[in-house]
Amino acid sequence: MMRRFDMRLPAVxxxxxxxxxxxxxxxxxxxxxxxxxDRPVPAGTACEVTLTFPPHITLTDAVRVRxxxxxxxxxxPLPSSRVGTAAMIEDYEFLRSTGSTDFLSALQRDxxxxx
Numbered sequence: 001m002m003r004r005f006d007m008r009l010p011a012v013x014x015x016x017x018x019x020x021x022x023x024x025x026x027x028x029x030x031x032x033x034x035x036x037x038d039r040p041v042p043a044g045t046a047c048e049v050t051l052t053f054p055p056h057i058t059l060t061d062a063v064r065v066r067x068x069x070x071x072x073x074x075x076x077p078l079p080s081s082r083v084g085t086a087a088m089i090e091d092y093e094f095l096r097s098t099g100s101t102d103f104l105s106a107l108q109r110d111x112x113x114x115x
Contacts, residue, residue: 004029011035011051013085025051031089033067036082040074047071047087050095064095 004027013035014020026034033049041047050066069087076083 004032004034007053007057009051009053011049013037014048014050015041015045026084032072032086033069033089034084034086037074037085038081038083040076040083041071041085043071043073045071049087065092066095067092 006027007025009025009028011023011025011033012020013023021037023035023037026036028034028051033051035049047069048066049069050064053063053065055062067087067089068091069089071085071087073086074083075086
């Protein structure tokens, strides 16, 4: 539904207090994120995804964002051991960084306009 941006970004995915994974994204949109895990996750599972948009994307300082999301599907193309996971973003927050306040305000305003 929303335009996806192919972005391979390092990410941390937390499923619960005991399950946190270092991974990377495949793509990100205003409403969803696709990343890889080492196992399938049932649809409906809540998760938290933290990633950093680098300066070449933000055109300023790096910006860290934490999404709360819900898994909508897992896919495991053979013979890969990585499981693609699609999650719908339910909420997000910009984490404290050294980024420009004006840029962060504009980015947050733009993201809210698409949600």
